[in-house]
Amino acid sequence: MNVQKIGFIEAVFLICIVMANEILLNIPENIIFSTGSSAWVNVIFISIIAIAFTLLICKLFKKFAGKDILDICEIVGGKWLKLIIGIAYIGLFLLISSTYLKYFSESLKIIYFPQTPVFIISGIFLASIILANKLGFKVICSMNLGIVPLVLFSILVVFISNSNFFVPQRLFPILGYGIDETFFKGATNLFAFGGIAFLYFIMPILKDCNKFKKISVISIIVSSIYLFLSVVTLLLVFSFAYDANQTLAIYSLSRLVEFGRFLQRTDALFILFWILLVISYLSISMAFSINIFKKITNISNPKAIIYSFAVLMFTIGLFSSNIAFAKEIQGTVYRYFELILVYGISLVLLIIANLKNLKSIKKDVHNL
Secondary structure, three states: OOOOOEOHHHHHHHHHHHHHHHHHOOHHHHHHHHHHHHHHHHHHHHHHHHHHHHHHHHHHHOOOOOOOHHHHHHHHHHHHHHHHHHHHHHHHHHHHHHHHHHHHHHHHHHHOOOOOOHHHHHHHHHHHHHHHHHHOHHHHHHHHHHHHHHHHHHHHHHHHHOHHHOOHHHHOOOOOOOHHHHHHHHHHHHHHOOHHHHHOOOHHHEOOHHHHHHHHHHHHHHHHHHHHHHHHHHHHHHOOOOOOOOOOHHHHHHOOOOEOOOEOOOHHHHHHHHHHHHHHHHHHHHHHHHHHHHHHHOOOOHHHHHHHHHHHHHHHHHOOOOHHHHHHHHHOHHHHHHHHHHHHHHHHHHHHHHHHHHHHHHHHHHHO
């Protein structure tokens, strides 16, 4: 990753594009499938937890300005722990990126290019991702400044334009499949906030580390709002019993959007925006993976391994034989992998680092 620093808006958009990508690629559908008509209640519940978790992370990082989770690992357990956690995060980013690449490529094939082999569609995406990373991380973030507003606006338009099809009764019963599925088992839907994983790594690339808390909280709040809107809109239009085998749930909503008699089938325009979204997200994910690899191996030229990571992303995606299997990985493997690593292990490491820092301060005071 390029060592150039990014500003406040660039950092916020970087986290927001993760949520926008997950909204597009059916995270809301996973939530609805597991909680039923109480999905909107569940989103409010997990959003509160996500915001509280973000505030906790900011509090724990306060004593380690300019450092990321890999630096924390080195403080806590040395280079071996740094290596293990680094590999785990590379695995997480590559797993979800390859799954999304396969998922979106298969969806495009079904919707628009039924005669085109999926590996060609994936190959075009990979070529774009390689080019973006060759140009550098700063270029990717600058590209994000143009893409994120378009994407967020397009998603908002899709939600608002479907208001004529809303059936309020579909939000009931409020507790859907029950209290357990809504609040206890439903807590695992925290994996929807994939942007939190990137918060562990953005501190060193910020122009002003003092804005880390503000960036983190704003981006997660925006993500919460859009996740809520997406789940509510899907419930109001399709109900929790809609066809779970849809390729892209939000695409189904976009096909209902019309602006008078002269502007119809606007879904093609939305798809264009969403293609840019997926390219931008995958470019960011690869950039972070390469940067992590650079930190744990101390290689001098990280751009030299871009092609290797692209091949890895493509190869992992081959294990997803179809959309159904990709969705299964998304809803199970990715869900628990992220929960354990991001919400469990990384948090514990931050707490231990703060305790070690406190112990060190007390020791210094005692020596005085």
